[in-house]
Amino acid sequence: MENTPITLETIEAAERLVGVNYTREERELMLDGLDGQIEEARARRALTLENHVPPASRFDPRLPGFRPPPPQAPVRACVTDPGPLPDSDEDIAFAPVTSLSWWIARGDLTSRRLTEIYLDRIEAHAARLECFVTVTPELARAQADAADALLRAGTRLGPLHGIPYGLKDLFDTSGILTTWGAAPYRDRVPDGDARVVELLRSAGAVLLGKTTLGALAYGEVWFGGKTRNPWNLDEGSSGSSAGSASATAAGLCAFSIGTETLGSITAPSQRCGTTGLRPTFGRVSRAGGMALCWSLDKVGPICRSVEDCALVLAAINGPDPADRSSIGAPFNFDATRDVAGLRIGYLPATFEDDGATDVDRAALEATRRLGVEVVEVALPDLPYGSLMSMLFAEAAAAFEELTLTDRDDELVRQDKGAWPNAFRQARFLSAVDHVQLDRLRYRVMQALDATFREVDAMIGPFGTGPMLVASNFTGHPCLHLRAGFLESPTRGDPSLEGGKLDIGSAAESAESHEVPQGISLWGPLFDEGRLLNLGMALEAELGVAARRPDLQPDD
Numbered sequence: 001m002e003n004t005p006i007t008l009e010t011i012e013a014a015e016r017l018v019g020v021n022y023t024r025e026e027r028e029l030m031l032d033g034l035d036g037q038i039e040e041a042r043a044r045r046a047l048t049l050e051n052h053v054p055p056a057s058r059f060d061p062r063l064p065g066f067r068p069p070p071p072q073a074p075v076r077a078c079v080t081d082p083g084p085l086p087d088s089d090e091d092i093a094f095a096p097v098t099s100l101s102w103w104i105a106r107g108d109l110t111s112r113r114l115t116e117i118y119l120d121r122i123e124a125h126a127a128r129l130e131c132f133v134t135v136t137p138e139l140a141r142a143q144a145d146a147a148d149a150l151l152r153a154g155t156r157l158g159p160l161h162g163i164p165y166g167l168k169d170l171f172d173t174s175g176i177l178t179t180w181g182a183a184p185y186r187d188r189v190p191d192g193d194a195r196v197v198e199l200l201r202s203a204g205a206v207l208l209g210k211t212t213l214g215a216l217a218y219g220e221v222w223f224g225g226k227t228r229n230p231w232n233l234d235e236g237s238s239g240s241s242a243g244s245a246s247a248t249a250a251g252l253c254a255f256s257i258g259t260e261t262l263g264s265i266t267a268p269s270q271r272c273g274t275t276g277l278r279p280t281f282g283r284v285s286r287a288g289g290m291a292l293c294w295s296l297d298k299v300g301p302i303c304r305s306v307e308d309c310a311l312v313l314a315a316i317n318g319p320d321p322a323d324r325s326s327i328g329a330p331f332n333f334d335a336t337r338d339v340a341g342l343r344i345g346y347l348p349a350t351f352e353d354d355g356a357t358d359v360d361r362a363a364l365e366a367t368r369r370l371g372v373e374v375v376e377v378a379l380p381d382l383p384y385g386s387l388m389s390m391l392f393a394e395a396a397a398a399f400e401e402l403t404l405t406d407r408d409d410e411l412v413r414q415d416k417g418a419w420p421n422a423f424r425q426a427r428f429l430s431a432v433d434h435v436q437l438d439r440l441r442y443r444v445m446q447a448l449d450a451t452f453r454e455v456d457a458m459i460g461p462f463g464t465g466p467m468l469v470a471s472n473f474t475g476h477p478c479l480h481l482r483a484g485f486l487e488s489p490t491r492g493d494p495s496l497e498g499g500k501l502d503i504g505s506a507a508e509s510a511e512s513h514e515v516p517q518g519i520s521l522w523g524p525l526f527d528e529g530r531l532l533n534l535g536m537a538l539e540a541e542l543g544v545a546a547r548r549p550d551l552q553p554d555d
Contacts, residue, residue, distance in 0.1 A: 006034050018430045051291050051398060054324050059295035061281045061475030061525055062327075063449050069526045072330035075314040077159060078307055085109055089117045093251040094548055097308040100254055101159040104151070111144040111151075111162025114254075115206055118164045121252045122208065124553040128233060129250060130225040131243035133169045134177045135209035140164060143206040150204070159311045161204030166247045166256040169210035170217060170290035173197055180290045181222035181240075182215040183410040184402060194288025195323070196257060196299055196316050203315040208253050211243030216399060217264060217292045221413050229271050230549035232513040235490045238271035240264040244302045245272040250551055255303045255312055259289065261296045262391060262472045263463075266480040266520060269302060270462045271491075273482045273516025275535070275545070276302045277309040280526045281475030282327030284313075285320030293394035294325065296472060305545055306481055306535040307335055313528060333529040339370055339537045342530070345377035345455035350465035359484035360461040363519040366483075366541045367459055372534075377455060380447045382440065384466040387473045389429055390437050395419070396426035403427070445474045452476070452524040457534050462520050477528050479535045483519040484544050487512045516544075 011027045011034070022030075082099035085108040086092055092100075092114065103109040119137050126132045147162035167173070170180050172190035179186045197207070212227045214220050220227045220236035227242035229235050230250040237246040241258030245268030248256045258265040260278045269276030277300045284299040291297060301312035310333045319328030344367055351361055368374050399419070402408040408420035415421070448470060451458070460467055462480060471478055489512055521538075523531035539545050 006031065006038075017428045018433070045400070045404060048401060054291070054294050058325050059281065059475070060325075060327070061445065063445055066525065069330050070332060073332050073334075075310065075331070076334040076336065077311060078335040089120070090251065093117050093121055094304065094546075096305040097159070097163055097254050097303065097311055098305070100163055101161070101311070104162045105156060107151075111147040111164075111206060112141065114162065115140050115144040115164050115208070118208055118253055121250070122247075125230075125250055125551050126247070126252060129228045129230060129237075129243075129246050129252075130222075131212055131227050131237070131246040131250070131252065132166070133179055133181070133210045133212050133222070133224065133243070136176060136207060139176075140206050140208050143201070147204050147206060157202065157204035158315065160200065160315050162206060163204070163254045164206040164208045165200065166208055166211040166244055166253040167197065168213050168241050168244050168256070168258050170213055170259065171197055171257070172288040173207070173210065177210065179210075179223070180216055181213040183223040183412065184407050186223050190288075192288065195285040195320050197288070199285075199316045199318070200257075205315070211241075211247050211256055213244075213264075214239035214242055215411050215413065216395075216419055217259065217261060217290065218419055219413070220268075223412055229515070230551055231273060231515045232488075232490060234511075234513075235492075236271075238267040241268050241276075241302060245269055245274045245276070248272070248274050248302050248304060250549060255301055255308055257312075257316075258300060258302045259286075260298050260300065260472070261293050261395075262388075263468055265298075265300050265302060266462060266468070266478055266518075269480045270518045271515075273518070273547075273549075274302050274304060275306055275309055275479070275481045275539075276300065277313060277528065277532070278472075278478045278480075279313060279317075279528055280327075280329070280477045282325050283329055283331070283477075283526065283528075284316050285318070285323045285326050287320050287322035287326075291398050293391050293398070295394065296391060298475075306479065306532055306539050309479070309535075310335070310529070310532045329526045331528060333532060335533075335536065337530070337533045339372055339530075339534050342372045342456040342534065343454070344372050344374050344534070345451065345458045346374065346460060347379065347458075347465050347467070348376050350460045350467075353464055355464035356461045357486055357517055359486055359517040360519060363483040363538070363542065364459060367538060369541060370534075370537050374459075375455065377451055377458065379451065379466060379470070380443075382444060382447065382466075384444060384469050387437060387441060387444070387469060389426075390434065390441070390473070392422055392426040393429050393434055396423040399423060441473050444470050448474045448476055456523070457531055458522045460520055460522075462518055467520065467522060471522050476525060477523050477531060479521045479523075479528075479531050480518050481521070481535050481539055482516050482545055483542055484517050485514050485547075486517050488515050489513070
């Protein structure tokens with residue numbers, strides 16, 4: 001095939017793949033130059049670029065005139081006494097990090113006991129949920145004992161001291177399998193830790209194990225199975241932070257770490273009823289994590305309450321020279337800050353279209369009761385969905401080796417919406433169009449920047465309207481929290497059908513289940529503190545965060 005000559009007919013046929021139309025004379029002019037262009041491409045492909053090698057170009061979400069946040073102030077969490085330690089292990093397991101931290105600091109609870117509670121729950125439920133790739137009980141017990149020893153010696157490392165967590169299995173952990181959820185890498189064992197692992201260890205957190213992710217950070221299907229939603233075991237947990245959300249929702253860990261390229265924290269939080277915080281692009285280091293899309297990947301917490309997200313973000317925030325896109329920015333959070341007087345924007349159409357639910361509309365009405373000003377906003381009419389081609393191009397580049405060596409055949413999913421097909425299809429994206437998409441991205445950045453100059457935050461249903469795509473490409477933070485419950489048939493897998501991300505709305509069965517439904521909040525760049533204050537107020541007003549899934553132990 002390599003020696004097949006390029007002809008006028010070849011060029012004419014190729015024009016259809018990129019949506020252009022040339023004359024015969026124009027094809028004749030380019031005929032001789034194409035062979036050299038192809039040879040240069042082949043020469044470059046002969047050089048293997050490992051996943052950790054970033055592009056020379058870097059995305060920066062800050063526009064000219066960006067005003068940095070105020071200088072760092074001490075993070076101030078809620079100081080309300082949670083009361084006595086519950087008698088029930090289950091009640092302890094589902095308690096928020098704020099309460100667990102208080103009980104550990106006061107001596108009511110040891111990290112070792114809390115760790116054993118979660119390890120027991122993992123043993124009882126994880127196999128059915130398919131939410132852990134690797135459990136690390138010996139490491140967890142050793143870290144818990146070390147945390148308890150420090151406390152006995154009078155040293156407390158912070159609010160996460162002794163708190164057990166789950167880690168998405170795309171972050172390197174020294175000597176521990178880090179599989180990226182994909183069969184080609186199922187035996188991969190790194191020799192170092194990701195930066196987020198180092199930071200959590202410094203904060204005293206205890207690693208329970210590696211949670212599942214859809215293969216190569218997409219969806220809920222990994223090489224060992226399909227991660228389940230604790231509220232309906234017949235359906236998946238969505239992804240790609242599938243195991244992190246499932247395990248957190250099921251009370252198998254106190255919190256977890258996820259990543260988002262386009263919905264990978266917020267989508268499983270929507271499905272599983274967790275609270276997910278996607279921070280501003282560049283705020284949290286990605287060093288030691290699998291790269292899917294260098295200009296889009298973000299790291300953030302998945303928790304069972306809004307304030308817990310603040311505690312975790314405070315621990316993992318900070319610049320890192322090992323991540324070329326890292327941006328040093330203060331994280332200022334005061335749990336007692338009042339939200340009264342804030343201006344909250346919403347796109348009216350997103351609460352009216354077919355994807356919106358009564359829970360979404362009730363969340364908007366609950367926001368009006370918070371003493372804030374709720375106002376209608378509008379975004380420019382831009383082809384936001386076209387930006388998806390940038391995601392496909394970066395992802396195809398990150399895993400080019402799989403495509404060129406046919407190792408993409410080892411991935412479990414092989415349907416038209418799966419990565420192997422998306423990677424192959426991306427080879428036909430026009431480089432010129434890609435540059436133009438980058439310019440469109442700048443226009444979208446300007447559009448959201450103008451909006452957030454008028455409002456302090458935005459609220460909207462997950463996945464409706466342009467905000468899921470737009471805010472991920474601009475790098476703005478998003479907080480997704482549980483807003484209520486609805487009756488739903490078992491939903492299907494997410495898919496990339498037709499070049500769009502569909503978070504699995506298609507029904508697979510007529511049987512109905514009561515499942516959680518969330519609402520999304522978006523804020524200005526690096527203004528997560530105020531976004532979390534709004535989330536805390538809304539969470540309290542809605543009053544649905546404490547409900548638990550009804551899980552039975554594995555057989």
